[in-house]
Structures are given as structure tokens and as C-alpha cells.
Amino acid sequence: MPKVKKVKLLLASDVKMKNQADSAGHSSMWDSYNQASYMNQTKPGLNENLVRFISQEKKEPAWMLERRLASLKLYQEMPMPNWGPDLSHLKLDQITYYAKATDKQSQTWADVPIDIKNTFAKLGIPKAEQEILAGVGAQYESTVIYHNLKEQYREQGVIFEDLDVALCQHEELVKKYFMRAVPPTLHKFAALHGAVWSGGTFLYIPKGVKVDLPLQAYFRMNAKGMGQFEHTLIIVEEGAQAHYIEGCSAPRYGVDSLHAGCVEIFVKDRARFRYSSVESWSKDAYNLNTKRALVNTDAHMEWVGGNFGSNVTMLYPCSVLIGEGASADHLGVAFANQGQIQDTGAKVIHLAHNTSSNIVMKSISKGGGQAIYRGLIDIAEGASDAVSNIKCDALILDDQSSSDTIPLIKIKNATAVLAHEASAGRLNEEDIFYLRSRGLSEGAASAMIVNGFIEPIVKELPLEYAVEMNRMVELEMENSVG
């Protein structure tokens, strides 16, 4: 077991500290941003010329341009989703779909332009890389500006690259898997992503290799009205094992920004993979992300997610259990504060014999926030002896907030065993009274209870992230974030 070192990662919880320390502001994750002169090179809006420009700029092979153009056609034809949160305020023609802040990618932080380096330094990424991570990728706007992997893993054949680079260096691998788990036909924003994707991560873990330290990528949108469409493509070969963490943030401008990323994970026979993400977009970002894993025979996939920030989030990580004995765990927390809609959930499609899934979701709504759990369990005709357990709990902290639970369950095989349990309620007054009698303020007592509520999910994160997620909850409870 590797020794865990204490590393400071800056998340929302640091906003308060920074603001106290620097009354001039502009130093927090959501309040600070760099001047973005590179935005003059591109205009808002999307058309075929822009798609061709992106592809040409990246010197992509012809097949990728063809796929981009086919996706663009689909995007133009497909309607906006007519279920879920209202997206009519999202002005897609005012989004900037591609912006390149720097021309080169670096393998040392010293080579990264100073303003961008400072942003990531504030987020604690370089220090975390030195001490607790096997590799780091950092994306700024549409392109990856830094990527590095520790030598010991490189020697074992692990590939951890920016996807643009991987497309040049490992074209056949990328071609084989790219948008096979999340086809552009899936929905309008998958099609949009297929047309304008840029940057992201390519992770390949060879057969039997176990990467015992987490790998991390961090995505930062800096400019006003920006769209970010990074693509994460992960292939975990037979018997391999790894843990990958993604973090995301953007400054607050009062103008909508859009994140429509895509994560595709292929977990081969007997492999194990954990994907953790802490999404902390600013409250003018629409986070319409698509994540899907194809899980093969006796393989195991774990999703651990925390959703904070953003204006509207629509995110439902999906596991497709295609091999016999495949299994998936989905653990998630969503915090909806004032003006936010957190429409999150989990989907598991059981397609093979003896597959199993376990879903634990927690949501907290406060200050008029709306938390929605939207889930799907689909047990196909051929999926005999499938087992699924789902547990969703919601806390509603005041009379302005709301919580919906929408768990669709489809069962086409008589041998399935499924149990679903959900509850919604408020903080227990007796618990608060007890903690107050021990000298805690009401806010601290409430935060402590909420942290206890989300503990089953937080404990699955590496220590540093768990601590930060708890602090983020504490600050959301104090209404001092966002």
C-alpha cells in the first residue's frame, strides 16, 4: 500500500480562505481568470468551416474529419432534449467552440506559459503530481498544455497522453475505440461533441499492468462564453488495474459557458478500473457531460463522482455490462445550491449472464437548488441471474429547495434480482440539538451531519480529495461559495 502524503489541492473550499486573504478578490478558482487575447482568433458559433478548421489545425487524419462532419450533420438534425432541465436559455450560437491558448504542449511545468502555470499552481496540480499521482494532464480551453507520466509506468507500456497527441502517435488504437462507447447518435450533445471535440486524455493500460497511484487530468475553462469539449478515452486491457481522477473548473463571468465533454472507458476481461471526478464548474456553466464504460467478462468498473457548481448539470455515467460476470459500482454526490439544477444519476445496462451493479447516490438541495436523481437499470433478455441494488437518499435543507428521484427500471429477464430503496427528508432536529449542546454552532452541526450523510461516497476518494470534498460541503452549507 503506497504511503499517502498530505497534499493541498485547491477546490471550492479555498475560495473563502483566498477571499479573506485577498480582499481584492480574483484569486479563487471561480473568481480568477487570465486575459484571453487568443479569443480574438475565433468567433462564437458553429459551422462546417470551424469543424474543418479544428481538424486542419490539429493535422488530423481524413477519417477523423469525416467523423467530425458526420457528427455535425447529426447535431444539426437532432432536436434539443425535451426532458429534464430547461435548456432554452443556453445560447448555443454565442458559445466559442474552439480556442487555443498556447501552441505547444509541455512535459515540464517550467515550459508552461506563466499565467496558465499560475492557474494550475493555484489549483495545486503540480504539487499533487510530485507527491501522490502517477501522471497528470492539464487542459486549458480547447488544448492540453501539459502532460506527463512517471517513468516507471511509461516503462511498463502505459500510455497517458493528450488525445490529440495520441491520435498522431497511436492512430490505430484511437480509431478502433473513439466514440464506440458513446456514439454521436446517442443524443444532441454527443453529436456536438463528435463535431468539435478537442484535447482530453488518452489512457492505455496494457494487459496485466497495475498502476497503483492515481492518474489525474484537470480541465480548466478560462475565457468568457467558452465551450470545452475534451474527450477522455481509456482502455484497460485484460487483468489490468488503474484509478483515474478528473477535476474541472471555470471562472464566473455572468455569461453562459458550456462543457460537453465525453468519457469512454473500455474495461477488458478481468480488469478493474476506477474513475473519480470532482466537477466544480462556476455557476454560469452548463455541464452536459456524457460518460460511458463498456465492461467485459469478470471486469469491474467503479464510478465515484461529486457534482458541485454549474448552472445546470445533466450527467448520468453509464456502465454497459457486456461480459459474463461483469460488475459496476456507481457512487455519487450532488449538491444543488441557489439557482442550480443538478440533474445527475446513473445508468446500468445488464446484457450478460451473472452481471451485477450497485448504485449509491446522495443529493443535497439548499437555497432553492433542485437536485434530481435520474437513473436507469435495464436488464436485457439474455442477462440471466443479474443482480442490482440501488440506494438513493436526498436531503432537502429548506422549504425553497426540491428533490426529484426518477429511477426507471426495465426488466426483461425473469431471473433478475433487483432492490431499489430511496428516501428523502430533512436534517434531524434531535441530531442538531445534540451537536449544539456539545458547543457547535447550528451551521457547523448541519455541515457535520451532511458530511456524515455523504460519507459512504467520500470515503472512496483518495484522502486529499475526500478532505476537500468535505470542506466544499461545509462552505456550501455556509452559503459562502458560488
Add this chain to the structure above:
Amino acid sequence: MKQKIVKATDQKIVVPDGEELLILDYISNDRLKSNLQINIGRQCLIKYILIIDNPVSDLNQLTRAIYIGDNSRLYSRQAYFGAGDIQAQINNYLGHASFLDSQAFLYQIAKQDSQIEDNYIFRAPNSQGKFLVTEILDDQAKAAYYSDIIIKPEAQGTDSRIDMKLYLLSDQASGQFLPGLKIAANEVKAGHGASTFNLSDADLFYLQARGLTISQIKKLIINSLTERFIACIDDQKVAKIISVLIKKRRTGLVKTKQ
């Protein structure tokens, strides 16, 4: 207890304050009533029994809207049988300090393909509800049962729970359910549960070793669920009707769509 048998011509039934009444809404081969509203006054005690046993022809867009007055208690039992497909929507609106105990029993066979939407809308404080759905699907039957507990912002102090149980008795049957919660008040208790049932190979082996055939095993399961459902119907005539309808279905005496 007084009885009211719903007629084909009824569109609205109004129950005065303080009434105790059994309302029987039996949709059989000869009578189809597509829309009905029931307004229950204050401090009433009502038993409402809906039996749908439509003929081979499909029953589309049947709706029931039931308004439960302040401090009233409603015991609702719904049985969905029929020979054709059923599409029904039942909306229950709960008033201040009202109580609703609802049980639905859906037994579909042959190639029936039904969709039921059954919603519980809490629109005033301090009401309570407990809801149970039992879905039995045999042969090639399909069914979708969607049920939402909707708690409006003004319905503080609500306590509600829904449980859905799916029994697939054949390899070719398939079911969907959605036990939803839509909560806009914070001082509430709300929960839902859903589960499936199947006989494992070990269970089957054990029962077959005791000399039971598959058909007898199914009979045991259905009888046990039927008894549980009709046990809470204290009108013996109505209980008998339901029991006979279930037996006919189980023994293949119902002419269904093929």
C-alpha cells in the same frame, strides 16, 4: 357501509362531508367508462375499488381523478386484469391531514401490453400515504407501471412511501417500473422501494423434489399474492369477484389477444 356502484354514464361523483361509502368501479366486458372524477368531502371514510377486466379490445386512456378532502381517509384497491391492453392514469390528490392507503394488483397474461400511471399528489400539509404495487406478468405479457409521489411546497409534514414488486413468471414476460419522488417541501418523509422476485434454481429444485409441477408452483405464488390483496377487501362479494377473475386467468379460461 353504503355502496355506490359506478355507472357507465357517471362522469363525476361527489361524496358529501362525513360520509362513509364503498365505491365500486368495475369495468367489465359490457361497460367502459373512460373518465371519472371523484370528489371526496371532509372527514369521510371511503373505500374505492377499481376492477378493470376489459375484453380483448384494448382499453385506452382510462383516467380517474380522485380528490380526497381534508381529514378524510381513503382505502383504494385497484385490480388490473383484462384480455387486451390497458392504458390507464389514476391521479390521487390529497387534502389537509388526509390519509390514503392504496394497493394496486396487476396480473397480465398472454400478449397483454399495458401501461399504468398512478400518481399521488400531496397538496396540503400533514397528509399520509402508503402505496403498494404488485405486478405479476406471465406468458409474453409486458407492463409498465409508473408512479410518482409528488409533494407540493405547501404540503409540509407529509409522510409517504411507495413499494413496487415485480413478479415475472415466464422467460418471455418483461416489466418496467418507475417509482418516482418529486418533492418540493423539506419537512417531509418520503421513500420508495422496488424489488423483483424470482424462484432460483435451488427453490425450483426443492419444490419440484416435493412433487410440484411448474404450473402448481405458479399457482402457489399467485394464490399467495391474491390472498394478500383480497385480505384487505372486507366486502366479501367484491373479494369473491376478484378471486374468481384471478382463478380464471390462472387456469387459462380467459380468451386473450394472441
